[in-house]
Amino acid sequence: MYDVLLVGGGPAGMAAAIYLARQKLRIAMFSGELGGQVIWSSDVENYLGLHQLTGVQLVQRFQKHLEDYKQVIEIHENEKVTSVERVSGGFRAITPKGQYEGKALLITSGAKHRTLNVPGEKELAGNGVTYCATCDAPLYMDKIVYVIGGGNSAMDAALFAAKYSKEVHLLTINEELTGDLMLKKSCLSHAIVKVHTKTKTVRFEGKGKLERIAYEEGGEERVMPADAAFIEIGLTPSSGFINFVKKNQWQEIVVDKHNATDVEGVFAAGDVTDVTEKQIAVAVGEGSKAALSVIKYLMTTA
Ligand SMILES: Cc1cc2nc3c(=O)[nH]c(=O)nc-3n(C[C@H](O)[C@H](O)[C@H](O)COP(=O)(O)OP(=O)(O)OC[C@H]3O[C@@H](n4cnc5c(N)ncnc54)[C@H](O)[C@@H]3O)c2cc1C
Missing domain, CATH: 3.50.50.60 (FAD/NAD(P)-binding domain)
Known part of the structure; x- marks a missing residue:
């Protein structure tokens, strides 16, 4: 069983992965294309310290950072989670390629075009x-x-x-x-x-x-x-694969200030949640914060 099943490889997911990996937790990370929506951004001018990069260049920087931890993070790129369910001691993520069990679930699956x-x-x-x-x-x-x-x-x-x-x-x-x-x-x-x-x-x-x-x-x-x-008429959260956490009327996953959902052991961060600002810096911050909450959760439940 993995320690954490991490769904999503955008800025929120990548930031979370780094925090989790630094604790030497066993992580399985699932994603469509790594980088998420940032890939679609022509120029990113508001990310602290890395301004005047294209979205693709910023993602390359994020990925380079992630590579430092590739021994710990098992990255399943282009392997999307189709559903998740509760099992004894944790959760099971189901993808077209297999089934994976983990003690905690962190959802950072962002949003897609309307x-x-x-x-x-x-x-x-x-x-x-x-x-x-x-x-x-x-x-x-x-x-x-x-x-x-x-x-x-x-x-x-x-x-x-x-x-x-x-x-x-x-x-x-x-x-x-x-x-x-x-x-x-x-x-x-x-x-x-x-x-x-x-x-x-x-x-x-x-x-x-x-x-x-x-x-x-x-x-x-x-x-x-x-x-x-x-x-370009907006985005809809990619939250359809999970049906047992609380969502708002826009299908965003509802989280508290620790990024916890209403289900113990399930955390979420970034554009898939009801956080009001949808931005790269916010997603990175929320992903990091969520990872810290997951770490605390695993320490108290182990
Ligand atoms: C055109 C455009 C320009 C933008 N420009 C800026 C900008 O200049 N500055 C700024 O701060 N913000 C900008 N944004 C917003 C910013 O890109 C987002 O707020 C940010 O990417 C959200 O990060 P995230 O990790 O929450 O989600 P996303 O970036 O949406 O990433 C979600 C990840 O989850 C994966 N995923 C989805 N469903 C599943 C599933 N079922 N299983 C596994 N993985 C899944 C996706 O493949 C992806 O890897 C822009 C957005 C767009 C669309």
Whole structure:
């Protein structure tokens, strides 16, 4: 039996892994892609001491740090947990590759993109319709791209896409952009970015790849040529694999100030929880704090 089953390999999970490994605990860590959402971030300018790095570069630094502990941490990258259950003395995590038991469970599974659920979205996903401007914008050099959303992720995506594309249209259903004031100012004043407020995306069209986007603006429907559409309308927590801890109405796992859930032995940290700020520094701090709570828990229950 492992000491800790750690679900998630984003900043919260990686920070937790390092704290746990330093106590020489036996850890099995499960993840999709290591780095989590940070990989999608074009530039990270607000992480103390490591500013002016791209998201990918920041993840490389995190991974390099994690490698120092690879003797202790068993990393199962690209092996997602599909469900967890309680067993005598702990918990069992089930993945497509196997079953693993641990005395404590630490959940840092973050969040994933929300979908628009409009016609054409599913059919053209990966063929012009995408959820990661940071990954895909460079593919649309001198093309016409649309970013759908009105918050920080959408603004970040529009500014990144503007480095490559000839036209960037930012469509938000709201009356104005919301979020970081600097991002908002940059979008509104950018020569290439055109912001469309009170605009509802209704459909994507194309044969095999995105060719047109349909949206309602000023009371009428427009169908415009589009090479890419980046959907950036927020995130939904990746908490579906566990059904026995308390979650709020948004399916975020509810934690106390020690990152404990309502179930003894289960802790959670980062964007999967009801912590109000979803940021890298916050996730790292919460992951570290959660790991310390797990360490205390294991010491008192052993
Ligand atoms: C486009 C974009 C730009 C951003 N820019 C910034 C920025 O500049 N500065 C900033 O501070 N924050 C930024 N953020 C927010 C920041 O990236 C997140 O707050 C942070 O990554 C949250 O970390 P996390 O570890 O909680 O979760 P995540 O980063 O979401 O990582 C979750 C991890 O869990 C894994 N996982 C999910 N489900 C399972 C499962 N069932 N089993 C096993 N593993 C699973 C995933 O594969 C991943 O490894 C940005 C976010 C986005 C989307």
